[in-house]
Amino acid sequence: MFDWLPRAASTYAHDIDGLIWLITAIVGVWFILAEAVLVFLIVRYRRRPGHPAAYVTGDRRRQVAWILVPCVAILACDLIIDGASAHVWEKMKQTQPKPELEIRIEGRQWAWIFVHPGPDGRLDTPDDVVKMNEIHVPVNAVVRFALRSSDTLHSLWIPELRLKQDAVPGRTIYGWFEATRTGSYGVLCAELCGAAHGMMRGTLTVDEPDVYRGWVAAEASPPPAAGAASPATTSAASTSPAAPASTPATKGAIAR
Numbered sequence: 001m002f003d004w005l006p007r008a009a010s011t012y013a014h015d016i017d018g019l020i021w022l023i024t025a026i027v028g029v030w031f032i033l034a035e036a037v038l039v040f041l042i043v044r045y046r047r048r049p050g051h052p053a054a055y056v057t058g059d060r061r062r063q064v065a066w067i068l069v070p071c072v073a074i075l076a077c078d079l080i081i082d083g084a085s086a087h088v089w090e091k092m093k094q095t096q097p098k099p100e101l102e103i104r105i106e107g108r109q110w111a112w113i114f115v116h117p118g119p120d121g122r123l124d125t126p127d128d129v130v131k132m133n134e135i136h137v138p139v140n141a142v143v144r145f146a147l148r149s150s151d152t153l154h155s156l157w158i159p160e161l162r163l164k165q166d167a168v169p170g171r172t173i174y175g176w177f178e179a180t181r182t183g184s185y186g187v188l189c190a191e192l193c194g195a196a197h198g199m200m201r202g203t204l205t206v207d208e209p210d211v212y213r214g215w216v217a218a219e220a221s222p223p224p225a226a227g228a229a230s231p232a233t234t235s236a237a238s239t240s241p242a243a244p245a246s247t248p249a250t251k252g253a254i255a256r
Contacts, residue, residue, distance in 0.1 A: 005020065006159040007160055007181070008160070008180075009161055009179055009180055009183070009185065010160070010161040011180060012088070012091055012092050012162065013162040013180075015088045015091060015092075016088065016162035018084070018088075019084060019088055022080075023081060026077045026080070030074070096174070096176060097178075099176065100138075100142050100143070101137060101141055101142070101143045102117065102123060103115060103123075103143060103145050105135075105147045105148070105156060106147075106150055107148070107149045107154030107156065107167040107189065107193075108151055109193060110189075110194060110196040111133055111200060112133050112189075112202040113132055114130070114131045114132075114202075116128065116129040116216065117129075117216075118216060119217055127220040129216060129219045129220055133187070133202035133203065134203055134205070135187065135203070135204050135205070136204075136205045136212055137179055137204070137206055137207070137212065138209040138213075139180065139208060140178065140180060142176060142177075143176060144174065145175055145176065145177075147165055147167050147173045148167060148171065148173070149167035149169045150169070151169065152169065152193050152194065153167065153168060153169070153191045153193060154166070154191050155190035155191035156189070156190075157187070157188045157189065158186070158187055158204055159186065159188070160185045160186075161177050161185070161204075163175070164190055166191060167191075182206045182207060183206055185204045185206070186201060186202075186203065187202035187204050188202075189201075
């Protein structure tokens with residue numbers, strides 16, 4: 001309806017947006033009512049000549065109703081919000097759909113470390129893809145993450161996914177998301193974690209499945225073995241002219 005919120009890019013983003021709009025509507029109505037009553041009372045009971053101020057004890061039923069009725073109405077609104085949020089909470093936190101991709105995320109001062117499975121699709125194997133402040137996932141795939149912190153409190157926040165989860169030292173917290181739009185999105189820390197907290201930023205890239213597989217294959221390619229000559233070096237060595245043999249004068253100089 002309005003572009004006040006970041007673009008929704010996950011399966012549960014619209015559920016979160018619905019809660020935000022519900023709370024905004026309820027709070028907005030109460031704000032208007034409260035301000036209207038405040039203005040009415042200021043005007044109605046303003047100081048005027050010949051009208052002394054009255055001492056109100058607040059023990060009459062009509063006076064008590066000014067407090068109790070709004071309290072009951074606000075409690076009813078709270079129950080409405082609780083009822084609406086229970087479904088969203090169950091969908092996001094209580095239900096763990098079968099993942100198509102599992103990754104690990106570690107927060108540290110002041111960077112995000114993302115561990116992707118390599119072409120074999122499994123973690124803790126030699127072809128794992130480890131990136132700092134860079135995460136890639138395929139679109140329309142359920143991604144399960146294991147989140148931890150190596151030093152202090154952090155909070156993983158990806159606004160477009162409506163994903164926000166604290167990272168607590170000593171704990172591994174599991175969560176999931178399913179991105180529905182390709183593109184690049186910011187990965188932020190929403191918990192004050194030290195002097196460089198504002199610089200703790202990463203990028204989530206949501207790719208088409210074939211693009212994602214190509215990225216994983218390219219990043220997981222093993223590096224050249226240590227000491228092995230590259231093709232360019234071998235080619236250059238084979239085409240360079242041979243070094244000339246030592247001249248007799250040179251040999252004599254060395255002998256002396």
